Amino acid sequence: MAIDPGLRRLVLRTLLAAFPGTAPPRWAVDLVADGLAGHTLFGRNVVDPAQVAATTAALRQARPDVVVAIDEEGGDVTRLAHATGSPYPGNAALGAVGDVGLTRRVYQAIGTELAAAGVTVNLAPTVDVNSHDDNPIIGTRSFGADPVRVAAHAAAAVTGLQAAGVAACAKHFPGHGATVADSHYELPTVDVPLSVLRARDLPPFAAVIAADAKAVMTAHIRVPALTGAAPATFTSAVLVDLLRHEYGFTGAVVTDALEMKGAALAAGGVAPAAVRALAAGADLLCIGADVDEPALVEEVVAHVVAALDDGRLDRTRIEQAAGRAADLAAWTRAAAPDAAVATDLGYAAARRAVRVEGSLTDLGTPLVVQLVSSSTIAEGRVPWGLGPHVGGAEQLRVVATETDVPTLVERAAGRPIVLVGRHVHRLAEAPALIEALAAAHPVVLVEMGWPSPWRPAGVRAFVTTYGASHANGRAAAETLGLAG
Known part of the structure; x- marks a missing residue:
């Protein structure tokens, strides 16, 4: 009809x-x-x-x-x-x-x-x-x-x-x-x-x-x-x-x-x-x-x-x-919009949000390891992590369930390891991997998701960015002294 x-x-x-x-x-x-x-x-x-x-x-x-x-x-x-x-x-x-x-x-x-x-x-x-x-x-x-x-x-x-x-x-x-x-x-x-x-x-x-x-x-x-x-x-x-x-x-x-x-x-x-x-x-x-x-x-x-x-x-x-x-x-x-604001506003804001628990001294040029995690439908497949912001540091991506401590320690070749993740506390097998790695090697963990009360035993530092945007990634790299 x-x-x-x-x-x-x-x-x-x-x-x-x-x-x-x-x-x-x-x-x-x-x-x-x-x-x-x-x-x-x-x-x-x-x-x-x-x-x-x-x-x-x-x-x-x-x-x-x-x-x-x-x-x-x-x-x-x-x-x-x-x-x-x-x-x-x-x-x-x-x-x-x-x-x-x-x-x-x-x-x-x-x-x-x-x-x-x-x-x-x-x-x-x-x-x-x-x-x-x-x-x-x-x-x-x-x-x-x-x-x-x-x-x-x-x-x-x-x-x-x-x-x-x-x-x-x-x-x-x-x-x-x-x-x-x-x-x-x-x-x-x-x-x-x-x-x-x-x-x-x-x-x-x-x-x-x-x-x-x-x-x-x-x-x-x-x-x-x-x-x-x-x-x-x-x-x-x-x-x-x-x-x-x-x-x-x-x-x-x-x-x-x-x-x-x-x-x-x-x-x-x-x-x-x-x-x-x-x-x-x-x-x-x-x-x-x-x-x-x-x-x-x-x-x-x-x-x-x-x-x-x-x-x-x-x-x-x-x-x-x-x-x-x-x-x-x-x-x-x-509606009549107001004038535009400073272009660096978001990056400056992201730097203010970073929180560091522990010490970031003597990191040198670490191995940066990003723990692969899925994205929600709301987020979509948007790039995240330290990738574009890190200067000379070597980077790799790993799935927590598909790697182990000896593999990561060997890859680090004596360098400290910076682990980067999102919602790490609920990422399959990641908490156990991180604590085992920290017991054997110098480790810093960067949490770019929602931080839970969980803090991994043995890490040198726990860094919280409260988000994984491009601005958050740059802020984390700067805090770690890795920004290129």
Whole structure:
């Protein structure tokens, strides 16, 4: 059955799609002309700032108020610098420095770069309180484990981004920091009373709302006290009763990507997930990265229209959502960005975040060994480590489960060994390898992930960077005296 063009346009106004390649295909531009709220850019869409500016200009030719969104968190999650690593430290490093003015300036610098490239909404900052050391998806994306500190830096980040004319989208409501599962792959559960959420997870969201954040992103997590068996994204008690009524948020509620298993599995697919999210109070739906043709968008539209026909959705709810999405787009068009800031800002900030426990004397020219670790979907395959920053030191990459102490000692040939890793405490067999190596040879460990309380026995020094961005890597190399 044919869909009424006016109704199709209304539904499209609630959707954020995506497209492959470094220039928008015809269908992606046509959808914008037909009313699609906008597109999210991913690393696959980015070559350099000039190319991104051309891409966003092409989308604006279809409709001037198109929303162009991106996940540019700095630190370990970057799209603009996915080929090299971000020139800015991420939230964990900024939280460790503890200077909210610096956080504001870093985010203003990120916003200035985004605005120059034509991006209007940054799906950042992450304001989750990382209260679990083994959280597999938040970690260094968080300002820390202290709600008060996270709240202060979250507000500063929002202020900085929006001073540059880019709308901030704080995430992931009502808080993804206590999970031990990744919502890209499953539906995590945070089984705590609402009183714990209010004390631990929600203060940063109150802070960003007070700072006038233009958007808030939902979490695909289950909080039984609020959501029952469903994810927060599908729960009006979270999006309406808590976020809007209790916390007074009036901006756009944006979903996390609906193809993530935490949403899609719970609903039976992306299109049914879209219906449930709209019914719960979401305004702008992220279809996700895997939109290679218009068929998925049209499927979502058809499901929403069917839900309007059978009474699962009310037209006024869709009109309300489309209106909030339009308000978000209107704000970004009207915002006047401030001037750019110093180009070395991110590197200077990363240097301030480095912490050294122990002694770095007599390192000389060590053997630098990077422990191979996987990347999360949020991070993508972004380069990390000391690689481009080390002068004459020999470097190699090893898998902890595929090497041993004699092999590394022989390769070192009398030189100290600098081991570099991410989330080393949970990397298979790495803790035992490091402690055995340190018992036989001089070792320094550089932790570029979320630092746990674990400290390996016998190492000369434990160096924490609170992130693995290009800026963090350079800061670590400088601290070790290895920068070339």
